[in-house]
Amino acid sequence: MTEQRKALLLGSLGILGFLALWEAVGQGRWLGLSWPPLSAVLALLADENRQPLFARALGATLSSLGTGYAIGWAAGIGAAVLAHLVAPLREGLERTNAFIHAVPSVALAPLLILLVGREGTPATLAALNTFFILYVSTASGLGATQPALRDLVQVLGGSRWTRFIRLDLPLSLPTVVSGMRLAAPSALIGVIIGEWFGAPRGLGVLVINAMQNFQIPLLWSAVLLAVMVSLSLFAILGALHRGVVARLR
Amino acid sequence: MDAQPAIAVEGVTKRFRLEGGREFTALDDVSLSLAEGEFVTLLGPSGCGKSTILRLVAALEEPSAGRVAVEGRPPAELSRQHRLGVAFQDHALLPWLDVASNIALPFKVAGMRVDAERVAGLIRLVGLSGFEKARPRQLSGGMRQRVAIARALVLKPDVLLLDEPFGALDAVTRRGMNIELQRIWTEQRTTTLLVTHDVGEALFLSDRIVVLSGRPGRVVRVVDVPFERPRHPSIMRSDLFHGMSDDLTEALHPPAELP
Numbered sequence: 282m283t284e285q286r287k288a289l290l291l292g293s294l295g296i297l298g299f300l301a302l303w304e305a306v307g308q309g310r311w312l313g314l315s316w317p318p319l320s321a322v323l324a325l326l327a328d329e330n331r332q333p334l335f336a337r338a339l340g341a342t343l344s345s346l347g348t349g350y351a352i353g354w355a356a357g358i359g360a361a362v363l364a365h366l367v368a369p370l371r372e373g374l375e376r377t378n379a380f381i382h383a384v385p386s387v388a389l390a391p392l393l394i395l396l397v398g399r400e401g402t403p404a405t406l407a408a409l410n411t412f413f414i415l416y417v418s419t420a421s422g423l424g425a426t427q428p429a430l431r432d433l434v435q436v437l438g439g440s441r442w443t444r445f446i447r448l449d450l451p452l453s454l455p456t457v458v459s460g461m462r463l464a465a466p467s468a469l470i471g472v473i474i475g476e477w478f479g480a481p482r483g484l485g486v487l488v489i490n491a492m493q494n495f496q497i498p499l500l501w502s503a504v505l506l507a508v509m510v511s512l513s514l515f516a517i518l519g520a521l522h523r524g525v526v527a528r529l530r
Numbered sequence: 531m532d533a534q535p536a537i538a539v540e541g542v543t544k545r546f547r548l549e550g551g552r553e554f555t556a557l558d559d560v561s562l563s564l565a566e567g568e569f570v571t572l573l574g575p576s577g578c579g580k581s582t583i584l585r586l587v588a589a590l591e592e593p594s595a596g597r598v599a600v601e602g603r604p605p606a607e608l609s610r611q612h613r614l615g616v617a618f619q620d621h622a623l624l625p626w627l628d629v630a631s632n633i634a635l636p637f638k639v640a641g642m643r644v645d646a647e648r649v650a651g652l653i654r655l656v657g658l659s660g661f662e663k664a665r666p667r668q669l670s671g672g673m674r675q676r677v678a679i680a681r682a683l684v685l686k687p688d689v690l691l692l693d694e695p696f697g698a699l700d701a702v703t704r705r706g707m708n709i710e711l712q713r714i715w716t717e718q719r720t721t722t723l724l725v726t727h728d729v730g731e732a733l734f735l736s737d738r739i740v741v742l743s744g745r746p747g748r749v750v751r752v753v754d755v756p757f758e759r760p761r762h763p764s765i766m767r768s769d770l771f772h773g774m775s776d777d778l779t780e781a782l783h784p785p786a787e788l789p
């Protein structure tokens with residue numbers, strides 16, 4: 282417990298130090314105008330007149346993120362389960378996924394704008410990023426059941442489906458949730474890249490607009506919001522992961 | 531029907547293909563048979579293929595030559611009909627299930643209704659009353675093996691296969707578990723094939739001991755164990771027990787093969 286507290290204390294000190302440095306660099310203009318002090322960024326985020334702008338952008342981003350993440354999650358797990366249960370499909374699915382993943386989001390985005398439109402592109406990119414990570418983590422989790430447990434179910438006369446439900450699926454949960462955690466920031470990157478290519482609203486749009494109009498504190502506010510979304514999701518899914526691991530240990 | 535052995539292994543050879551295409555003969559022309567209700571032990575040095583024999587009877591492996599039959603039928607039928615019980619050296623308990631649920635697992639795998647009374651009875655039989663709700667990680671090594679043995683027995687199997695079930699335990703716990711298993715087995719009298727490299731364990735538990743030589747596995751000797759059942763632990767201190775123990779140890783390590 283004391284070790285944990287010490288780690289927490291040191292971690293908080295580190296973050297505080299970083300924030301203080303941010304403020305100092307901004308106040309002193311050591312890096313010029315493009316580095317505003319933290320207080321200016323926070324003041325802008327708290328500015329009542331700006332609230333509707335931030336709320337709209339954040340809402341659009343979260344909505345694309347939620348939709349894309351949910352679709353990618355379901356499709357990734359579904360494809361991995363299919364590959365696990367129907368062995369002949371495995372290799373084909375794996376290659377297709379690797380191929381899709383090898384295409385960079387930035388190259389894919391303009392194509393998607395034509396295919397699914399400006400509104401749909403952020404969610405689609407989020408779905409693609411999530412899909413790949415969930416596919417890989419689910420497939421490896423499902424394949425990791427210890428041989429002794431497999432033998433046991435076979436000797437007890439269990440079918441492939443029984444083995445899947447009783448062993449492979451529960452045993453894969455920690456890996457799947459770990460994949461969910463990794464996929465969250467990756468999906469957010471997908472959304473923001475998608476928004477850069479001309480979505481009507483979103484944090485990515487805010488970033489691009491602020492940058493092009495040299496509204497430096499606004500740019501930083503948008504980036505800070507994106508970071509906070511990413512870190513919160515990472516923390517929530519991290520807690521879920523710890524819970525699942527404790528349950529299955 | 532009476533003449534038909536419960537388990538028959540006839541002229542079985544098992545070869546494994548190693549990486550690089552070389553072949554490795556694990557078993558060479560092995561034959562043995564178990565009558566119904568008999569407790570037979572396969573005794574041999576590690577790597578002699580005794581576990582392979584068990585896996586063949588469990589239909590987890592196919593023989594390269596020869597035939598394995600359980601009650602005159604292919605062994606896979608036995609497991610498909612949920613009439614086979616196994617306990618391995620690795621207790622293979624599901625970590626997220628408590629003791630009672632782990633013991634009830636074979637019912638669920640077989641798609642049968644869980645007989646809670648049978649589960650409770652087995653928990654009493656293996657001496658784990660009060661630990662029904664404990665998870666495997668909260669149990670000692672010996673207690674986990676008791677759970678594994680209770681799980682092997684829960685469906686009242688026709689055949690029980692035990693692969694070094696106490697191999698990972700310390701000597702004192704192991705002896706205690708042997709005494710327990712002897713008591714449990716005497717109540718059920720299930721046809722049992724045990725794999726071990728422990729001479730004392732083999733002598734105390736079995737009706738017959740089949741000694742195997744290593745690489746490739748061959749039957750070198752079959753020994754009938756004369757002790758009456760139920761067996762009291764004191765027989766382990768008898769001269770006959772010691773004498774047979776020495777003989778079997780000798781048979782396991784022929785002088786010429788000593789390193």
